Amino acid sequence: MRIEINRNAKTIIKMLEAYGFVGFCVGGCVRDAVMGIEAHDWDLATNAHPEQVIAIFDKVNPSGIKHGTVTVVINHEGFEVTTFRKDGDYSDGRHPDDVEFSTTILEDISRRDFTMNAMFCGADGEVQDDYDGMKDISDGIIRFIGEPVQRITEDALRMARAVRFATQFGFRIDLKGRTAILKNANRISMISQERIRDELVKIITSPHAFDGVMDLYDLGLLHYIVPEVAWCFSVGQNNPHHIYNVGDHIANAVGSSYVWNATVALTMLLHDIGKPDTKTTIHGIDHFYRHGEVSADMARIVLERLKFGRETIETVCTLVLHHNADIHPTGKSVRRWLSRVGEENFKFLLQIRMADADAQAIVDFEETVDLVDAIYVTLNEVLDARQAFTLKDLAVNGYDLIEIGVPRDETMGQFLGTLLSEVIENPELNNKEILIAMAKELF
Numbered sequence: 001m002r003i004e005i006n007r008n009a010k011t012i013i014k015m016l017e018a019y020g021f022v023g024f025c026v027g028g029c030v031r032d033a034v035m036g037i038e039a040h041d042w043d044l045a046t047n048a049h050p051e052q053v054i055a056i057f058d059k060v061n062p063s064g065i066k067h068g069t070v071t072v073v074i075n076h077e078g079f080e081v082t083t084f085r086k087d088g089d090y091s092d093g094r095h096p097d098d099v100e101f102s103t104t105i106l107e108d109i110s111r112r113d114f115t116m117n118a119m120f121c122g123a124d125g126e127v128q129d130d131y132d133g134m135k136d137i138s139d140g141i142i143r144f145i146g147e148p149v150q151r152i153t154e155d156a157l158r159m160a161r162a163v164r165f166a167t168q169f170g171f172r173i174d175l176k177g178r179t180a181i182l183k184n185a186n187r188i189s190m191i192s193q194e195r196i197r198d199e200l201v202k203i204i205t206s207p208h209a210f211d212g213v214m215d216l217y218d219l220g221l222l223h224y225i226v227p228e229v230a231w232c233f234s235v236g237q238n239n240p241h242h243i244y245n246v247g248d249h250i251a252n253a254v255g256s257s258y259v260w261n262a263t264v265a266l267t268m269l270l271h272d273i274g275k276p277d278t279k280t281t282i283h284g285i286d287h288f289y290r291h292g293e294v295s296a297d298m299a300r301i302v303l304e305r306l307k308f309g310r311e312t313i314e315t316v317c318t319l320v321l322h323h324n325a326d327i328h329p330t331g332k333s334v335r336r337w338l339s340r341v342g343e344e345n346f347k348f349l350l351q352i353r354m355a356d357a358d359a360q361a362i363v364d365f366e367e368t369v370d371l372v373d374a375i376y377v378t379l380n381e382v383l384d385a386r387q388a389f390t391l392k393d394l395a396v397n398g399y400d401l402i403e404i405g406v407p408r409d410e411t412m413g414q415f416l417g418t419l420l421s422e423v424i425e426n427p428e429l430n431n432k433e434i435l436i437a438m439a440k441e442l443f
Contacts, residue, residue: 001034001126001127001129001134002121002124002125002126002127003030003033003034003121003125003127004033004125005025005029005033005042005121005123005125006025006029006039006042008042008074008075008077008079009025009029009042009044009079010123011074012044012057012072012074012079012081013025013044013122013123014123015056015057016046016048016053016056017123019048019052019056021046021047021048021052022046022047022105022122023044023045023046023048023081023122023123024044024045024046024105024120024121024122025042025043025044025120025121025122026043026044026045026105026108026109026119026120027043027112027117027120028041028043028117029041029042029043030119030120030121030127031116031117031119031133031137034119034127034133034134034137035137035169041080042079043079043080043081043082044072044079044080044081044082045081045082045083045084045105045108045120046081046082046083046084047083047084047102047103047104047105048081048083049068049083049101050062050065050068050069050070050083053070053072053081053083054070057072057073057074059072059073059074060072060073061073061078064080064082066099067082067099068082068083068085068099068101069081069082069083083101083102084101084102084103084104084105084107084108085099085100085101085102085108085111086100086101086102086107086108086110086111105120106130109130109131109145110145110146111154112145113144113145113151113155113158113161113162114133114136114142114143114144114145114158114161114162114165115131115132115133115136115143115144115145116133116136116137116142116143116165117133118130118131118133118145119131119133119134131145140169140170140171140172141171141172141173141174142162142165142166142171142172142173142174142177143173143174143176143177144158144162144176144177144180147180148176148177148179148180148181149180149183149184152180152181152184152187153184153187156184156187156188156190156191157188157191157195157196157199159181159184159185159187159188159219159221160188160191160196160199160200160203160216160221160225161199162177162181163199163203163212163215163216163219163221164199164202164203164206164212166208166211166212166215167202167203167206167207167208167209167211167212167215168202168206168207168208170207170208170211173215178219181219181220181221182219182220185219185220185221185223185224186220186224188221188224188225189224193305193306193307194306194307196225196306197306197307197308200225200226200306201262201265201266203216204254204262204265204266204268204269205259205261205262205265208255209254209255209259209265210251210252210254210255211255213229213250213251213254213255213269214251217229217230217233217247217251226269226270226302226306228270228273228298228301228302229247229250229269229270229273230247231247231273231276232245232246232247232249232250232272232273232275232276233245233246233247233248234247234276235247235275235276235279236286237249237275237286238281238284238285238286239285239286239287240285240361241360241361241364242360242361243360243361244359246272246275246276249272249359249360250268250269250271250272250273250359252358252359253268253271253272253355253356253358253359254268254269254355256268256354256355256358256359257358258351258354258355258358259351259355260351263312263315263316263319263348264319264348264351264352264355266303266312266316267316267319267320267323267348267352268352268355268356270295270298270299270302270303270316270320271292271295271299271319271320271323271352271356272288272291272295273295273298273299273302274288274290274291274292274293274294274295274296274297274298275288275291275295277291277294278290278291278294292320292321292322292323292324293321295320295321295323296317296318296320296321299316299317299320300313300317303316303317315345315348318341318345319345319348319349319352322340322341322349323349323352323353323356324356325337325349325353327349327350327353327375328375329371329374329375329377329378330378331378331381331382331387331427332424332425333378334346334375334378334379334382335382335387335388335389335424335427336389336424337349338379338382338389338390339389339390339420339424342390343383346379347379350372350375350376353368353371353372354368354369354372357369385427387427387430388420388423388424388427388430389420389424390420391416391417391420393423393430394416394419394420394423394430394435395430395431395432395434395435396416396419396432396435396436396439397416398412398416400432400435400436400439401415401416401439404436404439404440404443405443406439406443415439415442415443418442419435419438419439422438423435
């Protein structure tokens, strides 16, 4: 099979050959091209040592040189060029203790993770496939190169990557690989939280996110990545609104077609993790009072452990806390919630409501569709009419209140807050003269 390779990548290969070396496109770029997916990162492998690559090209970033990788810049586009390698021992389960250069591409690809990532090609684009990667792609299989246990022992992150690729492409991990992952799942604990985080996000934002969450659970990885979610699979929900246990509900919610971005995906993954600690049974019906608050507190711990950024943590925790928000399709209710969480989070909450209902009883979903549709209508009316729901929307500001003698201390904030509350309840009050008069009465 012949693929069309990146023009600048072809230039790099040709220049390496002009100096007596060889070069190949390797890994994900070749895999994607074979699958008919647009490839973005064109990585190359060569028998030239890093210092020799640096000597050949004008613009080279040597930041990865200790691992045998440099970045060659051609026409403002960067390409990682790595010397053929054969790795030593992996005492930390992630990085080789030392990197020994190899002389052949075949030895280099033998150390890679999966068959579909071991294909390579030269400047002519003719794909060489020594591990039957094309067949595995055709069969929809993720298969480790050689012995899965050895590949996992070298780099435990490969277990999560196997799930991620299966989830992205709708493939399945072969039985030998699944068995190896199940027996070695605890080794994922050797990997940095940042690397685990990145794989987890890719899994829950993939087209087959439900299968990804279930794979993480069935293969034992979830117990080490987010045990708070794993515990939920043993918690039943004997309740007219639910048809799944908590864990299955979470997996279905994450995989809902109403989940459109990472923020909402993370929220659905964590929105019910407080249910195991809040479950009560009354007259045979299970209830989970205050589970939103407990889930939000637990979500913060999970997100901090996985090294998410502060903004992501605050947003997701807010959404988890309010995922059952009692929003009504009235201007007053919509304005109140817009004031409480902001416009973007408000829209996220509607998306979350749909995903949550999508993983519950069918009757709840049908009712939720009607409710959310009505709320959207009201939301658009509020926004189109530019009705006030934040302090900046008020017809008065702090300077106006200073002019009538309101001091520049906490009193100012209290006055503005009171005025905003009144305007949220009655939009017609958002008039400067009216608000000044109200402020004078308060003062």
